[in-house]
Amino acid sequence: MAEQQKKYDLLIANGQVIDPANGLNARLDVAVNEGVIVTVARGIPKEDAKIVIDVKGSYVTPGLIDIHTHVYPLLPSPSRLYAIEPDSHMLRSGVTTAVDVGTAGWRDFLDFKESIIDTSQVRVLAMLNVAAGGMVRMISEQTPSDMHPEITAAVAKQYPDIIVGVKAAHYWAGKPFDDIHVPWASVDSGLKAAGLADLPFMIDFCPNYESPGRSYEELVLEKLRPGDIHTHVFAKQFPIVDDNGKVLPHMRKARERGVYFDVGHGAGSFWFRNGKRALDDGFAPDTLSTDMHYASVKPAGLDQLLLMSKFMNMGMSLEDVIKRSTSEPAKLIRRPDLGTLSVGACADIAVLRALSGDFGYVDCGGARLQGDSRLDCQLTIREGNVAYDTNGLSMPDWREAPEEYWKMPFLPGPGQKA
Numbered sequence: 563m564a565e566q567q568k569k570y571d572l573l574i575a576n577g578q579v580i581d582p583a584n585g586l587n588a589r590l591d592v593a594v595n596e597g598v599i600v601t602v603a604r605g606i607p608k609e610d611a612k613i614v615i616d617v618k619g620s621y622v623t624p625g626l627i628d629i630h631t632h633v634y635p636l637l638p639s640p641s642r643l644y645a646i647e648p649d650s651h652m653l654r655s656g657v658t659t660a661v662d663v664g665t666a667g668w669r670d671f672l673d674f675k676e677s678i679i680d681t682s683q684v685r686v687l688a689m690l691n692v693a694a695g696g697m698v699r700m701i702s703e704q705t706p707s708d709m710h711p712e713i714t715a716a717v718a719k720q721y722p723d724i725i726v727g728v729k730a731a732h733y734w735a736g737k738p739f740d741d742i743h744v745p746w747a748s749v750d751s752g753l754k755a756a757g758l759a760d761l762p763f764m765i766d767f768c769p770n771y772e773s774p775g776r777s778y779e780e781l782v783l784e785k786l787r788p789g790d791i792h793t794h795v796f797a798k799q800f801p802i803v804d805d806n807g808k809v810l811p812h813m814r815k816a817r818e819r820g821v822y823f824d825v826g827h828g829a830g831s832f833w834f835r836n837g838k839r840a841l842d843d844g845f846a847p848d849t850l851s852t853d854m855h856y857a858s859v860k861p862a863g864l865d866q867l868l869l870m871s872k873f874m875n876m877g878m879s880l881e882d883v884i885k886r887s888t889s890e891p892a893k894l895i896r897r898p899d900l901g902t903l904s905v906g907a908c909a910d911i912a913v914l915r916a917l918s919g920d921f922g923y924v925d926c927g928g929a930r931l932q933g934d935s936r937l938d939c940q941l942t943i944r945e946g947n948v949a950y951d952t953n954g955l956s957m958p959d960w961r962e963a964p965e966e967y968w969k970m971p972f973l974p975g976p977g978q979k980a
């Protein structure tokens with residue numbers, strides 16, 4: 563059959579397909595054409611595809627979604643040391659959609675869009691910081707007069723395909739801010755913006771148990787609405803489990819109310835003491851997210867796969883860690899078109915394998931958990947194109963490489979975007 567007449571651009575063959583959105587965990591092939599998933603079935607004829615990638619022994623999942631990242635470096639600013647570059651850091655761990663949460667507020671959103679969102683191969687979505695200056699102008703998050711719910715909501719409505727939520731963060735307790743802080747100004751402003759824009763609200767919360775009061779219990783039981791998200795759930799400052807390792811009643815009540823809990827691991831927001839105990843008592847986080855930024859990536863190479871591996875070694879099943887990195891984050895950001903291998907969906911695909919051996923996992927308090935498995939990314943497909951292929955699965959043996967490969971000025975590999 564002539565190349566042009568073939569039905570599929572790409573066939574991912576012989577993998578174990580795990581697609582929680584469709585309840586799939588089976589040995590299946592996935593066919594892609596023009597950037598879209600067109601067939602998921604057993605025994606799709608190889609001759610119907612221009613490129614066939616045999617992934618026997620690997621898992622095929624929807625491209626992963628990380629709903630807490632920081633990828634906007636405002637230049638010139640100290641923040642350039644903070645953000646990470648999405649394509650080089652995320653495609654290698656199977657992540658095809660990253661949500662930047664609150665690095666930019668409305669004041670810098672257009673620059674963020676033009677410099678990063680529009681130019682990255684990773685699909686970058688955003689939760690807009692209710693503070694006009696976002697995190698890149700850090701004092702903005704401490705300044706109630708800088709919080710603009712109406713403008714934030716108006717900008718969000720202008721970009722419904724990109725802006726998937728409102729974020730508030732880093733409203734510290736303690737000196738000197740106690741003197742100038744209205745306790746709930748940051749949370750209330752964020753909730754107002756999210757309400758006006760009809761979007762979820764994500765909070766990185768700083769409780770203040772001294773005076774004036776701003777308790778975690780009040781946040782999750784009274785302030786947050788169903789569909790809102792508390793990120794950094796296993797940071798040490800939150801009352802999650804009691805001394806006997808039992809999950810506290812307000813956590814279960816909040817979940818019953820429809821509040822979501824996200825990991826947001828980061829450099830200082832994940833402790834086994836809270837996370838492992840909560841998991842053992844049946845309280846899994848709704849979503850796994852990295853909070854990737856310079857300081858969280860640098861110490862131990864944090865990325866989405868390492869986080870998923872950590873949770874597997876804490877006792878979560880493979881299917882569960884995939885669900886909490888695909889269909890669940892898609893649900894939280896109200897984008898059910900993402901995180902799925904449904905026919906008609908954008909062909910964002912991750913090919914993973916599970917390695918066995920001695921592996922250690924660390925938390926943000928210098929503690930370690932011994933493990934025996936780790937997930938490894940073989941291949942990442944973004945919109946039907948091979949975006950990451952560390953083992954050359956999509957490439958021919960060098961002795962059989964077509965002559966035209968040699969003549970090309972630069973070739974990133976077949977199936978890739980030149």
Ligand SMILES: [Zn+2]
Pocket residue numbers: 630631632663828853
């Ligand atoms: Zn963060």
